[in-house]
Amino acid sequence: MHQRSRSARRIAIIPGDGIGKEVIPEAIKVLKAAATAGGREIALTEFDWGADRYLRDGTALPPDAPEMFRRDFDAILLGALGDPRVPGNQHGADILLGLRFQLDLYVNERPCVLFEQNLTPLKGRSEKDIHFHVIRENTEGLYAGMGGFFKKGTADEIATQEDINTRKGVERILRYAFEFARRRGYRRVCMSDKSNALAYGHNLWTRVFAEVRGDYPEIEASHMYIDNLLLQMVRDPAQFQVIVTCNLFGDIAGDLGAALIGGLGIAPSGNIHPGRVSLFEPVHGSAPDIAGENIANPMGAALAAGMMCTYLGWTAEGQAIEDAVRAAIREGKTTSDVGGSLTTRQVGDWLAGKLASA
Ligand code: ATP
Numbered sequence: 001m002h003q004r005s006r007s008a009r010r011i012a013i014i015p016g017d018g019i020g021k022e023v024i025p026e027a028i029k030v031l032k033a034a035a036t037a038g039g040r041e042i043a044l045t046e047f048d049w050g051a052d053r054y055l056r057d058g059t060a061l062p063p064d065a066p067e068m069f070r071r072d073f074d075a076i077l078l079g080a081l082g083d084p085r086v087p088g089n090q091h092g093a094d095i096l097l098g099l100r101f102q103l104d105l106y107v108n109e110r111p112c113v114l115f116e117q118n119l120t121p122l123k124g125r126s127e128k129d130i131h132f133h134v135i136r137e138n139t140e141g142l143y144a145g146m147g148g149f150f151k152k153g154t155a156d157e158i159a160t161q162e163d164i165n166t167r168k169g170v171e172r173i174l175r176y177a178f179e180f181a182r183r184r185g186y187r188r189v190c191m192s193d194k195s196n197a198l199a200y201g202h203n204l205w206t207r208v209f210a211e212v213r214g215d216y217p218e219i220e221a222s223h224m225y226i227d228n229l230l231l232q233m234v235r236d237p238a239q240f241q242v243i244v245t246c247n248l249f250g251d252i253a254g255d256l257g258a259a260l261i262g263g264l265g266i267a268p269s270g271n272i273h274p275g276r277v278s279l280f281e282p283v284h285g286s287a288p289d290i291a292g293e294n295i296a297n298p299m300g301a302a303l304a305a306g307m308m309c310t311y312l313g314w315t316a317e318g319q320a321i322e323d324a325v326r327a328a329i330r331e332g333k334t335t336s337d338v339g340g341s342l343t344t345r346q347v348g349d350w351l352a353g354k355l356a357s358a
Contacts, residue, residue, distance in 0.1 A: 008041035009312050012069060012076040014095070016050040018286025019296035019344075020079020026298035026348025027077065030324070031305040033355035034317040045073075049095055051083030060094035066102035069277045075308045076279040079301065082286035097145075099279055100138055105271035106169065107176050108136040108250060109307070110283065112237075112257030112267075113322075116329045119262030119338060122234065132240035134257050135180060136250020137173040138271060140164045141201075143247045165201035165246070170208045176274065177244035178216040186241040189213075190222045192229040192249055205246065230256060258283050265297030265337040266325070268304035270311060280308040294343045297335040299325050302351055324354040 011031075015024040028044065035042050053059050069076060076099070081092030099105065114120050114130035122130070147161040174191065181189050191209045195202035206223070213221035224232065226249045232239065233256055245253060258267035267283035282300030290296055303325055310318030327333075333350045334340030342350070 008043045009075065009314075010043045010045070010073045011308070012073045013044055013046045014049055014076060014078045015046070016079040016081045016095075016286065017052075017083045017092070018080055018288050018291035019284070020050070020081070020286055022291070022294065022296050022344050023282060023298040023301035024077065024079040026344060026351075027301035027305045029348045029352040030298075030302040030321055030355065031077075031309070033352040034306075034309065034320050034324075035314075037320065037355050037358060038314065038317045040314055040317060049091075050081060051086050051091060054091035055085060060091040061098040066099065069099070069103060073277050074312055075277060077301075077305055077308060078279055078281040080282065080284060080286040082288070084288050097143075100271055103273060103277060103279070104139060105273050105279055106137065106139045106172060107270070107272040107274070108134075108138040108247075108254070109180075109270040109272060110134040110136065110250075110254035110257060110267065111303075111307070112254075112261050114261045115266070115326045116262075119266075119329070120260055122237070122260060125237065129238040130260050132237065132257070133180070133242050134250055134254045135173065135177045135242060135244040136254060137169060137245070137247050138250075139247075140166060140169045141247030143251075163198065163201045165204050167204065167208065170205055171212060174205075174209055174212045174244060175215075177242050178212065178219055178221075181219050181242045182216065186219070188220045188222065188239075188241040189216075190224055190229070190240055190243050192224050192226050192243060192245040192253070194226050194249070196225060202246075226253075229253060233257065233260065254283065262329075262338050264300065265335065266299040266303065266329075268300050268307050270304070270307045272311065278308075278311055280304040280311070294345060295335055296344050297337050298344050298348050298351075299328070299334070299338075302348070320355055320358060321351075324351045324358070327354055 015021045082089045111133050114127050117126040142163050144164040150158040177189050193202040193205045195206045264284035269283050270280045272278040282304050306318045306321030332340050
């Protein structure tokens with residue numbers, strides 16, 4: 001992990017597209033306020049990658065970018081990528097998937113923590129019932145990009161998409177989940193797959209899980225098929241503390257988790273390779289339908305900045321950001337997606353003010 005003795009943390013900022021350009025300036029305000037309050041130093045460098053740049057000069061992810069991030073930065077804070085002017089959002093895939101794969105960010109961490117009872121659509125559930133983390137494998141599975149077309153565009157077309165599961169990839173994400181639980185003082189890890197139907201790839205998950213769990217005897221390890229997991233997340237979310245699963249299932253379970261805590265506007269995520277430069281972002285996309293209106297919720301981005309602080313070893317600052325968001329929600333200082341009437345900038349200002357006065 002990063003050493004506390006090194007002074008300034010070097011952070012790359014990629015606002016990206018749409019509401020990414022609105023929520024990231026607020027997350028920066030919040031980050032700066034938390035850093036100042038904690039006597040910490042940050043050095044920010046902004047990159048203008050996104051649809052405008054791509055349409056202007058064809059730049060998506062410059063070829064030397066991964067090496068530069070590894071060499072010159074401790075973390076990356078990203079807004080969102082996606083723009084209706086770019087067919088298929090090719091630039092977004094190039095940048096985000098490029099960084100995920102080339103920086104080998106094999107963990108996708110999605111906290112699903114309910115801050116206020118009113119925000120969950122689940123009847124009768126409160127803060128104590130919804131507090132878990134989805135740990136998603138982030139570099140393999142069906143998202144590895146292996147497959148192809150045969151007789152494309154004809155009536156006989158065949159499309160294949162291969163599900164890649166490596167021994168190394170499965171083991172490292174399972175170990176991360178157990179280490180995460182141990183570090184945070186959680187007692188339960190649930191691994192989810194579909195090994196009853198996916199007889200090879202997910203059989204590997206089952207076997208490696210049986211091995212790895214033995215190294216963490218103090219943690220209760222359980223297993224659920226993905227269909228049952230999703231049902232249980234809605235029926236009784238309190239049973240979960242750490243959920244670990246493959247790329248596709250983690251994508252889906254993470255979004256369901258976001259729905260349980262109040263929606264996309266307040267959900268953060270981390271794309272992590274422990275000990276190396278890692279990337280933090282709100283879960284939401286560029287939301288072109290509300291871009292430019294100063295109504296996007298900046299809390300997901302602010303919480304992503306908080307996760308980044310925690311990752312960089314600034315746990316007090318990470319906690320302070322989370323506490324400020326919790327306070328804002330309790331006091332109704334929010335955007336309309338979570339029931340308030342403030343603008344994006346007003347929420348950012350409120351959070352920064354709260355951190356400055358804490
Ligand atoms: P992309 O293609 O970049 O993923 P998208 O519009 O398909 O963008 P999201 O941006 O993830 O998908 O969001 C879906 C909808 O949720 C948006 O259209 C918007 O109405 C709402 N939404 C997402 N993020 C926020 C936010 N931060 N604040 C308020 N509403 C949001």
